[in-house]
Amino acid sequence: xxxxxxxxxxxxxxxxxxxxxxxxxxxxxxxxxxxxxxxxxxxxxxxxxxxxxxxxxxxxxxxxxxxxxxxxxxxxxxxxxxxxxxxxxxxxxxxxxxxxxxxxxxxxxxxxxxxxxxxxxxxxxxxxxxxxxxxxxxxxxxxxxxxxxxxxxxxxxxxxxxxxxxxxxxxxxxxxxxxxxxxxxxxxxxxxxxxxxxxxxxxxxxxxxxxxxxxxxxxxxxxxxxxxxxxxxxxxxxxxxxxxxxxxxxxxxxxxxxxxxxxxxxxxxxxxxxxxxxxxxxxxxxxxxxxxxxxxxxxxxxx
Amino acid sequence: xxxxxxxxxxxxxxxxxxxxxxxxxxxxxxxxxxxxxxxxxxxxxxxxxxxxxxxxxxxxxxxxxxxxxxxxxxxxxxxxxxxxxxxxxxxxxxxxxxxxxxxxxxxxxxxxxxxxxxxxxxxxxxxxxxxxxxxxxxxxxxxxxxxxxxxxxxxxxxxxxxxxxxxxxxxxxxxxxxxxxxxxxxxxxxxxxxxxxxxxxxxxxxxxxxxxxxxxxxxxxxxxxxxxxxxxxxxxxxxxxxxxxxxxxxxxxxxxxxxxxxxxxxxxxxxxxxxxxxxxxxxxxxxxxxxxxxxxxxxxxxxxxxxxxxxxxxxxxxxxxxxxxxxxxxxxxxxxxxxxxxxxxxxxxxxxxxxxxxxxxxxxxxxxxxxxxxxxxxxxxxxxxxxxxxxxxxxxxxxxxxxxxxxxxxxxxxxxxxxxxxxxxxxxxxxxxxxxxxxxxxxxxxxxxxxxxxxxxxxxxxxxxxxxxxxxxxxxxxxxxxxxxxxxxxxxxxxxxxxxxxxxxxxxxxxxxxxxxxxxxxxxxxxxxxxxxxxxxx
Numbered sequence: 102x103x104x105x106x107x108x109x110x111x112x113x114x115x116x117x118x119x120x121x122x123x124x125x126x127x128x129x130x131x132x133x134x135x136x137x138x139x140x141x142x143x144x145x146x147x148x149x150x151x152x153x154x155x156x157x158x159x160x161x162x163x164x165x166x167x168x169x170x171x172x173x174x175x176x177x178x179x180x181x182x183x184x185x186x187x188x189x190x191x192x193x194x195x196x197x198x199x200x201x202x203x204x205x206x207x208x209x210x211x212x213x214x215x216x217x218x219x220x221x222x223x224x225x226x227x228x229x230x231x232x233x234x235x236x237x238x239x240x241x242x243x244x245x246x247x248x249x250x251x252x253x254x255x256x257x258x259x260x261x262x263x264x265x266x267x268x269x270x271x272x273x274x275x276x277x278x279x280x281x282x283x284x285x286x287x288x289x290x291x292x293x294x295x296x297x298x299x300x301x302x303x304x305x306x307x308x309x310x311x312x313x314x315x316x317x318x319x320x321x322x323x324x325x326x327x328x329x330x331x332x333x334x335x336x337x338x339x340x341x342x343x344x345x346x347x348x349x350x351x352x353x354x355x356x357x358x359x360x361x362x363x364x365x366x367x368x369x370x371x372x373x374x375x376x377x378x379x380x381x382x383x384x385x386x387x388x389x390x391x392x393x394x395x396x397x398x399x400x401x402x403x404x
Numbered sequence: 405x406x407x408x409x410x411x412x413x414x415x416x417x418x419x420x421x422x423x424x425x426x427x428x429x430x431x432x433x434x435x436x437x438x439x440x441x442x443x444x445x446x447x448x449x450x451x452x453x454x455x456x457x458x459x460x461x462x463x464x465x466x467x468x469x470x471x472x473x474x475x476x477x478x479x480x481x482x483x484x485x486x487x488x489x490x491x492x493x494x495x496x497x498x499x500x501x502x503x504x505x506x507x508x509x510x511x512x513x514x515x516x517x518x519x520x521x522x523x524x525x526x527x528x529x530x531x532x533x534x535x536x537x538x539x540x541x542x543x544x545x546x547x548x549x550x551x552x553x554x555x556x557x558x559x560x561x562x563x564x565x566x567x568x569x570x571x572x573x574x575x576x577x578x579x580x581x582x583x584x585x586x587x588x589x590x591x592x593x594x595x596x597x598x599x600x601x602x603x604x605x606x607x608x609x610x611x612x613x614x615x616x617x618x619x620x621x622x623x624x625x626x627x628x629x630x631x632x633x634x635x636x637x638x639x640x641x642x643x644x645x646x647x648x649x650x651x652x653x654x655x656x657x658x659x660x661x662x663x664x665x666x667x668x669x670x671x672x673x674x675x676x677x678x679x680x681x682x683x684x685x686x687x688x689x690x691x692x693x694x695x696x697x698x699x700x701x702x703x704x705x706x707x708x709x710x711x712x713x714x715x716x717x718x719x720x721x722x723x724x725x726x727x728x729x730x731x732x733x734x735x736x737x738x739x740x741x742x743x744x745x746x747x748x749x750x751x752x753x754x755x756x757x758x759x760x761x762x763x764x765x766x767x768x769x770x771x772x773x774x775x776x777x778x779x780x781x782x783x784x785x786x787x788x789x790x791x792x793x794x795x796x797x798x799x800x801x802x803x804x805x806x807x808x809x810x811x812x813x814x815x816x817x818x819x820x821x822x823x824x825x826x827x828x829x830x831x832x833x834x835x836x837x838x839x840x841x842x843x844x845x846x847x848x849x850x851x852x853x854x855x856x857x858x859x860x861x862x863x864x865x866x867x868x869x870x871x872x873x874x875x876x877x878x879x880x881x882x883x884x885x886x887x888x889x890x891x892x893x894x895x896x897x898x899x900x901x902x903x904x905x906x907x908x909x910x911x912x913x914x915x916x917x918x919x920x921x922x923x924x925x926x927x928x929x930x931x932x933x934x935x936x937x938x939x940x941x942x
Contacts, residue, residue: 177913178588178591178592178912178913181591181595182591185550222543225543225546225547225550226543226546226598226599228595229546229594229595229596229597229598229599230595230599231595232592232595232912232913233592233595233596233599233602233913233930236913236929236930237602237603249891380543386602400887400888400891401887401888401891402888402891402892402895403888403889403891403892404864404888404889404892
């Protein structure tokens with residue numbers, strides 16, 4: 102959107118993009134017909150984003166559930182390759198992402214380029230975990246009886262991801278990739294104030310090898326959508342990074358109803374201050390583990 | 405009569421071996437070479453008895469030829485060494501020839517490395533390691549390795565065809581096993597390059613330095629990937645010597661390194677004979693030696709490394725027992741047995757070359773096995789229907805032949821199906837020996853060919869005893885529907901890999917390597933990474 106001025110200088114009226122929801126591999130508008138104005142960091146209007154409804158959210162959960170078994174059944178190596186492919190495709194659209202991140206976050210072009218580069222590398226880092234996480238988290242347990250006993254991680258299922266509010270792309274990728282690499286599927290609520298890079302990411306996902314329904318992405322009002330997501334009975338886990346402080350108690354209480362696993366933002370860390378470019382802090386295998394179930398198998402040994 | 409099995413005229417259905425444009429394949433050449441190859445002493449029956457076919461009769465159906473086109477491979481007449489990112493001739497200008505074992509035709513001339521070249525390669529690798537690769541952030545090393553994996557995937561057909569031309573292995577196998585697995589190895593270790601702190605918690609993993617790697621001819625590209633991928637991921641640089649009969653895929657891999665933009669000197673390829681391999685592992689500038697090959701050469705290398713600070717891993721020979729219990733799923737077991745020993749012409753260190761069958765099912769199993777053998781297609785490696793291709797070299801064919809003759813002389817009963825062999829090239833029939841005793845050479849020595857020795861047992865104890873009664877300990881197979889018995893057997897078998905109700909499965913995440921004289925160290929998985937790092941305190 103930042104190139105609006107440039108193109109009018111060139112004397113050509115540019116074709117603007119409609120920012121839509123991403124549900125089950127398709128790009129619908131909100132069934133409610135509602136939208137909201139997204140502004141840039143200096144208050145300039147950027148675009149109208151869809152204001153998703155509860156019904157959109159329920160559709161997204163339904164699509165995620167439908168894609169869950171297939172995604173979980175992929176081999177680890179295949180999932181790794183699929184994630185890596187997202188990085189490949191983002192690399193080809195670097196400039197578009199950089200322009201959108203710059204507009205959304207009010208950062209200089211060089212900084213935006215770095216944020217996009219990091220986001221791409223983050224996919225690669227998590228892609229590499231696909232066929233390693235079970236080797237790090239799983240293992241054989243030397244039980245004191247004639248049994249072969251081992252523990253393996255399996256995906257949790259449908260994960261609601263409340264994306265970081267401030268870091269529109271890098272923060273989102275850093276939260277989404279660990280969910281996917283472990284074999285879970287996601288319903289993402291994008292940053293309310295900075296949703297546009299997330300929508301473009303969904304366009305990349307749609308043309309990547311990520312199957313439709315594995316990632317579903319909604320834009321809208323956090324306060325309207327988060328409580329519905331947290332209370333949804335067919336959502337297995339919640340990444341609560343982007344849940345506003347004043348909603349935390351009610352969201353976690355709602356999540357308790359069907360014993361959702363809630364991945365909280367670590368104590369003492371605020372969304373506003375977290376540095377997503379710090380690999381040591383923002384790349385963590387325990388974020389993959391947050392959306393894994395450990396399965397232990399016993400089998401007798403004997404003739 | 406029995407000799408007839410050696411002298412089938414080629415039928416028009418028989419794929420023209422090697423050359424798709426060879427005109428009328430039925431014209432001409434009776435297999436004049438048969439006598440020369442010394443395959444004379446067949447005493448066993450031919451043709452599956454259950455079909456009521458007479459001696460020497462071909463199976464009653466055939467496949468149309470389905471040759472894979474060779475033109476995807478643009479062979480150059482000459483290939484140089486790959487040192488410091490550039491192709492160069494050897495210091496004395498010497499070359500050797502790599503031959504297509506299915507046609508005995510030369511494929512290309514290859515520069516033959518000298519010890520001066522080895523020295524140059526090791527110095528290039530040292531410079532590359534200390535000046536850049538070793539200190540490059542893991543994330544960046546990972547990206548190079550991901551690139552290599554992607555290029556191998558993109559050029560997979562080219563690699564598969566070249567590999568089959570140079571090694572004699574069936575295209576079905578190079579296409580579906582060797583090349584995809586090679587790419588997968590780079591892929592897997594790419595992901596470790598920036599996660600070493602999770603592979604070795606509480607420790608700091610440092611590269612060893614320069615790795616000298618010597619690989620065999622049975623899986624040329626795959627063994628290259630097993631060696632190079634973990635070495636590079638951990639921050640080492642390598643000098644690799646491919647086998648002298650199969651250097652071409654390694655030299656094509658050198659092109660991939662250039663295409664991936666890999667810094668010069670990180671990978672160096674120095675083809676040559678065994679002496680050059682010894683010169684490489686003995687070079688004082690090398691920090692790590694990794695060898696895959698025979699136990700005999702492994703011993704020499706271990707001696708050469710003795711008293712130095714070089715780290716060493718050896719993946720050596722095997723004489724795997726494939727153990728079938730009376731409750732095994734029989735048809736599945738038959739497939740596993742066939743895959744276990746005839747995969748890659750039996751030129752596999754972990755081949756299931758000793759079949760141990762529980763006595764009560766020995767007869768029906770052997771009958772079924774003979775029927776199955778009759779359907780194995782031996783021939784042109786580039787034919788997509790071929791199950792068993794050419795033996796890798798004349799020398800290897802002679803070794804297999806000699807051991808099979810020893811088997812007959814020592815009193816075992818030989819069986820070979822009545823398949824037709826191409827008139828040229830190094831081919832050997834799938835072979836089955838029954839009435840084998842543990843003392844026979846064919847039950848003790850690694851044949852490295854499509855030769856299966858069948859022994860029987862009565863109790864699990866006896867099976868374990870026989871299976872472990874070998875200096876080798878690379879792999880083993882267990883076939884039974886009973887899970888607890890599988891796990892008992894896996895506990896008692898002295899082998900680095902045990903396959904249960906399957907055989908010859910490989911994966912980059914899964915460690916592979918031997919007990920006892922089959923070597924030490926593991927390739928694949930986190931353990932494979934461990935072979936290329938020095939662990940320090942934080």
